[in-house]
Amino acid sequence: MIITTTPSIEGKRIVEYRGIVFGEVVAGVNVIKDFLSSVTDVLGGRSGTYEDELQKARDAALMEIEQRAKSRGANAIIGVDVDYEVLGNTNGMLMVSVSGTAVIVE
Numbered sequence: 001m002i003i004t005t006t007p008s009i010e011g012k013r014i015v016e017y018r019g020i021v022f023g024e025v026v027a028g029v030n031v032i033k034d035f036l037s038s039v040t041d042v043l044g045g046r047s048g049t050y051e052d053e054l055q056k057a058r059d060a061a062l063m064e065i066e067q068r069a070k071s072r073g074a075n076a077i078i079g080v081d082v083d084y085e086v087l088g089n090t091n092g093m094l095m096v097s098v099s100g101t102a103v104i105v106e
Contacts, residue, residue: 001066001069001070001074001075001076001077002075002076002077002105003062003065003066003076003077003080003100004076004077004078004079004080005079005080005081006078006079007078007079008078009076009078009105012076012105012106013105013106014078014103014104014105015103015104015105015106016103016104017101017102017103018069018072018073018074018101018102018103018104019072019101019102020099020100020101020102021065021068021069021072021074021077021099021100021101021102022064022065022068022097022098022099023060023061023062023063023064023065023066023068023097023098023099024061024064024095024096024097024098025057025058025060025061025064025095025096026087026093026094026095027053027056027057027060027093027094027095027096028092028093028094053094054084054094054096057094057095057096058082058096058098060096061082061096061097061098062098064098065077065080065098065099065100068102069100069102072102073104074102074103074104075103075104075105076102076103076104076105077100077101077102077103078100078101078103079100079101080098080099080100081098081099081100082096082097082098083096083097083098084096084097085097
């Protein structure tokens with residue numbers, strides 16, 4: 001399935017719109033990862049543990065949106081938007097939300 005942030009797909013013609021589809025994932029970040037991240041904050045550099053969690057959550061949200069588009073008979077998703085949010089009392093939850101328009105292209 002073609003998934004793109006653009007409103008059209010070069011070389012393809014949109015023949016039918018199947019509606020807006022969403023994929024959401026809320027992932028918890030555990031205490032050990034928080035500790036390792038705080039060490040990175042003090043010493044500088046990138047936090048590989050948080051980057052890994054972010055990548056997993058984003059991939060899961062994209063898989064979810066693809067499945068929802070397929071269930072509507074679509075073969076592509078256009079205009080995809082990815083949003084990130086930190087949730088919870090201690091900011092220990094990460095939410096990734098993906099939305100786009102399911103379409104049929106030929």
